[in-house]
Amino acid sequence: MHYTHIQWEVDQGIARLTLNRPDKMNSFHADMHAEMRHALDLIQTDTAIRVLVITGAGRGFCAGQDLADPEVRFTPGETPPDLGDVVERQYKPLIMRLRNLRVPTLAAVNGVAAGAGASLALACDMVVASHAASFMLPFAKIGLIPDTGCSWHLPHRIGQARALGLAMTGQKLSAQQAAEWGMIWEAVADDAFVSRVQTLAQQLSTMPTQALARTRQAMQSASSHTLEEHLSYEGMLMRELGQSADYVEGVSAFLEKRTPRFTGA
Structure with missing residues (x-):
């Protein structure tokens, strides 16, 4: 399969999946979902792959759902599309693939991770974020709940009080604060970020x-x-x-x- 909306490479047991819509802050749409599912399915059959790193192209990790995607777009005055159907067809299969993947997963959060982008990072086994990165859950600001597994993963990681506070206020959380709260594995200085991710990925790729x-x-x-x-x-x-x-x-x-x-x- 030729990928347009993600970049995919495998080198010495390390698979790298880069969300590749930098002009849209790597926000999700249907075609990107399809490409990601295809890539994750490849991992299940390619035993040479020992670890998966997910990151974003450009200055952001992922801004969540692209509201211009025909699957969710609507004009005020029209009946909105069924978002529950979108969750079932797109986000649920993505998160379940990550949860059941045969290799460890590492989110390398290089910039803003908002909405479903933050949820995607939290669905990975480990999260390393650069100091320039931040996490936001703006769902309540448009009348929604945190989805893509976020309302399950976040309370497990940081407790219900902090999870509810983040979800209800939509407050931006810095990478350093996220690490202090136990939401992510570690926050790394920007100039050390790439090498730290590589070192950790190499370590995981040599483990059982x-x-x-x-x-x-x-x-x-x-x-x-x-x-x-x-x-x-x-x-x-x-x-x-x-x-x-x-x-x-x-x-x-x-x-x-x-x-x-x-x-x-």
Whole structure:
């Protein structure tokens, strides 16, 4: 598939998906959704890919939904389109692909992440933001709720009091404040941002991929389990991972005092 609205590259196990509508602050529309879904599906079948980095072209990460997109556009006086249908067809499949991806995901937030753009970043396993970046949830200002999984991910990350405050006021949150609140992994000085993202992506690409994906799965399932249920769930995942080639390699490398060579198997 030829991509127009995203850039896609894979190098030494690191896949980079760059939202590529810089003139629109990389805002979502139907064609970009389709390209992103296609790229994420490629990861599920290409075992050479060990980590996914998502970032934005130009000066912003993603400004959310493009309100000029025919799927959501309407003229005052007309009946607005069914936004629930757009969520079901476009945003839900995107977030579920990210949640179930076989590799770890890293959002490299290089500028403004607003609306569904902030939600996209929060759907990734880890978020690194430059000091120039900021996060905004302006949904309430146009009579909507935070979507694209934001109303699920945000309270889990920073608690309900702060999540509600951000959602109800639409206040801009700096990258540094987001890191202090535990909303993202870290905020990095602008001149160190690219190298930090690369270093972290390289680190993740050499780790046991299946174990990282199962770690995500365990932590995201915890809130729906009792402690007893979750202990059994952990046991199920440990049983699976304990039979993996990466576990054998990890233990062997530890005993032999050498660097492990994980393959994701």
